[in-house]
Amino acid sequence: MLLSATVCHARSVPPLEGLEALRKGFGGISDFTAEISQEKRLSLMKRTMVMTGTVRFRKPDLFYMELNPPFSSRMLLRDSVIEQAGPGGGERNRIMLPPEQGLKRWIAKLADPVTSLPEGVGMHADLSGGLYTLTITPAGKGQVKALTISFLEDGTIRRLVISEQNGDRSVMTFKKLRRNVGLVDKDFRLE
Amino acid sequence: MTSFFRSLILLVPFLLLTACATLPRPGIDYQPGAAVETFSSAVSVSVQTSDRGMSGSGFMVYRRPDRLHLVILSPFGTTLMEAFALGDRITLVYPSRSTAYSGPVSELPVNGGLQGWSMMRWVMDVDLPGSGMLNGTVERKDSRGNPEKVTFENGLVTAKVSAAGDQVYYSGYTVVNGVPLASVIDMRTARNEQIRLVLSEPEVNTPLDDAALLPGLAGLTVLPLSAIQGM
Numbered sequence: 161m162l163l164s165a166t167v168c169h170a171r172s173v174p175p176l177e178g179l180e181a182l183r184k185g186f187g188g189i190s191d192f193t194a195e196i197s198q199e200k201r202l203s204l205m206k207r208t209m210v211m212t213g214t215v216r217f218r219k220p221d222l223f224y225m226e227l228n229p230p231f232s233s234r235m236l237l238r239d240s241v242i243e244q245a246g247p248g249g250g251e252r253n254r255i256m257l258p259p260e261q262g263l264k265r266w267i268a269k270l271a272d273p274v275t276s277l278p279e280g281v282g283m284h285a286d287l288s289g290g291l292y293t294l295t296i297t298p299a300g301k302g303q304v305k306a307l308t309i310s311f312l313e314d315g316t317i318r319r320l321v322i323s324e325q326n327g328d329r330s331v332m333t334f335k336k337l338r339r340n341v342g343l344v345d346k347d348f349r350l351e
Numbered sequence: 352m353t354s355f356f357r358s359l360i361l362l363v364p365f366l367l368l369t370a371c372a373t374l375p376r377p378g379i380d381y382q383p384g385a386a387v388e389t390f391s392s393a394v395s396v397s398v399q400t401s402d403r404g405m406s407g408s409g410f411m412v413y414r415r416p417d418r419l420h421l422v423i424l425s426p427f428g429t430t431l432m433e434a435f436a437l438g439d440r441i442t443l444v445y446p447s448r449s450t451a452y453s454g455p456v457s458e459l460p461v462n463g464g465l466q467g468w469s470m471m472r473w474v475m476d477v478d479l480p481g482s483g484m485l486n487g488t489v490e491r492k493d494s495r496g497n498p499e500k501v502t503f504e505n506g507l508v509t510a511k512v513s514a515a516g517d518q519v520y521y522s523g524y525t526v527v528n529g530v531p532l533a534s535v536i537d538m539r540t541a542r543n544e545q546i547r548l549v550l551s552e553p554e555v556n557t558p559l560d561d562a563a564l565l566p567g568l569a570g571l572t573v574l575p576l577s578a579i580q581g582m
Contacts, residue, residue, distance in 0.1 A: 200428045202410060206560075209393050209410055209424075225426055230551040231395055231408040235426040244407075244426065253407075301570050303429065303446040322429055326446060326567060330428030 170288035178285025178294040180274045185315025187270060191218040194317075194337040196225070203327030215334075221264040222348045236350050239264045245350045291318065301325060315339070379505055379524060379531050388415050392553035396423070399545040407431065418564045435566040441576070442566045451568055454576040483508070507531060516541035527555040 193216045200209040213227035221239040234245045240262035244253040259265070277283055282297035295308045308321040316339065320332040390413040397407075409423040419436040433444040442453040483489075488502045493513075502510040510520045523535035534550040 198428050200410075200424060202422060207391060207410070207554075209408075211408065211428075227408070230549065231393070233395075233408065233426070242426070301449065303449070322427065324429060324446065325570070326430065328430055330424075332428065 170286040170293065173285045173287045173292075175277055175283035175285045175294075176274060178287075178292050179277070179283065181292050181313060182294060182309070182311060182315070183270045183274055185311060185313055187315070189219075189315045189339050191216070191341060191343040192337055192339045193217075193341055193343070194334040197333045197335065198227075199331045199333075201329045201331075203329075216343055216347055218343045218348065220267045221262065222343075223263060224348050234350050236348060237263060238348070243350055379507070379526055388556050389413065389559040390553065390555055391557065391559065393551040394421075395549040395551065397545075397547045412559055412563050414559055414564055420564050433566070435564065437564075442568075443576070443579070444566055444568075444571065449571050451566065451571045451573045452576050452579050453566075453568075453573055456576075458576040459579070507533070513541075523549075525553070527553050530555050 193214065196213055196215050198211040198213070200211075202209075211227050211231045213225060215226075216222075216224040221237075223237040225235045227233050236243045240257040240259055242253075242255040242257065244255075280299045282299070284295045284297075286293040290312055291310055292313070293308060293310045295306055297306045298304055303324055304322060305325045306321075306323040308319075308323070309317065310319040311317045316337050317334050319334065322330045322332075324330075392411060393408070394411050395408050407423050407425075409421060411419065411421040413419050417436070417438045419434070421434040422430055423432045423434075425431045430446050433446075435442040435444070436456075439456050440454065441456050441459070442451055444451045483501070483506070484503045485506050486504055488500060490498065490500050493499045498514040500512045501508060505524075507524055508521055510518070512518050518539045520537040521533040521535070522537070523533060524531050525534050526532070532550070532553055532555065534553065536546075536548045538546045
């Protein structure tokens with residue numbers, strides 16, 4: 161009886177409702193930190209890579225990720241510019257994303273209520289025990305086959321799954337997520 | 352970048368050759384007759400040249416004698432690039448562009464990386480464990496007749512320096528299934544370009560599907576290696 165009482169079955173909700181829940185929940189977050197576990201399952205190999213680390217995010221356009229050994233690396237995304245530093249910090253890699261892929265642009269989209277689904281993508285939403293799961297499937301044959309994000313109503317992200325056309329799958333699980341902790345500029349430096 | 356991946360692909364067989372020792376050596380227990388037939392490992396790579404650096408994590412698998420599949424991941428875990436090598440032929444796959452480049456390694460754009468190519472051939476050209484000295488440094492001619500200085504420890508090559516100033520260091524030897532394996536390789540060219548390769552959780556001689564070594568090119572635009580630009 162206890163088991164049956166605690167099991168929550170996912171029910172489908174309108175995709176628009178799921179998207180709006182994400183927007184509203186995220187609207188209440190100015191920054192967050194979290195521990196992450198990233199699993200990469202390679203379809204053609206019978207092994208899974210597991211990486212752990214921490215992430216920090218601050219609106220409107222800063223995202224920092226640090227991976228623990230043996231995959232030590234640090235990455236800073238500042239709007240559309242990615243900077244990476246390897247172990248020891250000696251090497252730097254700088255990647256410029258197209259402006260339309262910049263973080264600021266996407267965060268800005270969250271300012272307005274969602275009234276219609278984006279064109280060119282499929283969308284599915286579930287709700288289970290307060291946990292929304294939103295699956296986005298871009299049209300066409302691009303690299304990403306599906307993007308699935310699981311989050312609570314308050315915007316707390318639990319899991320991010322990226323499925324690729326080649327069958328590979330990357331799962332990023334967020335733990336100990338702390339919202340609105342007052343992150344400052346020095347929290348987003350690679351030095 | 353292409354020279355880097357070319358270097359890496361050439362380097363891996365060397366890593367495996369060092370695992371072919373058949374004699375017990377102080378500090379490391381070899382399994383007599385042990386040889387690498389297949390190999391898989393998570394890998395961390397970093398490259399530093401005079402004007403740029405890059406680092407990343409990934410995965411690679413190898414099958415004797417000359418088949419390799421290397422995956423480089425983006426920070427978010429998606430596949431950034433894959434390299435498949437079979438003998439002298441290489442295929443580079445860039446999923447985000449739905450494009451693959453394929454052809455003989457000799458057709459890779461050099462872009463100043465010719466020296467690196469020469470170094471990689473030299474890096475691969477080493478004594479098998481047990482066939483050289485046990486401990487010490489020897490000055491000699493390499494297989495091409497060029498002077499080199501080679502350092503051995505416990506019967507395993509730990510460093511080489513060429514007359515031109517290229518250097519390579521092999522460290523972090525570990526025994527996997529009775530086979531010695533250099534898990535850290537540091538290379539420095541005479542032009543001060545540095546490449547570091549660190550293996551993590553390697554598995555040796557475990558079953559490997561053929562599919563893990565063949566590029567899946569369905570739906571991709573396949574171009575010759577000479578078409579690579581701006582890597």
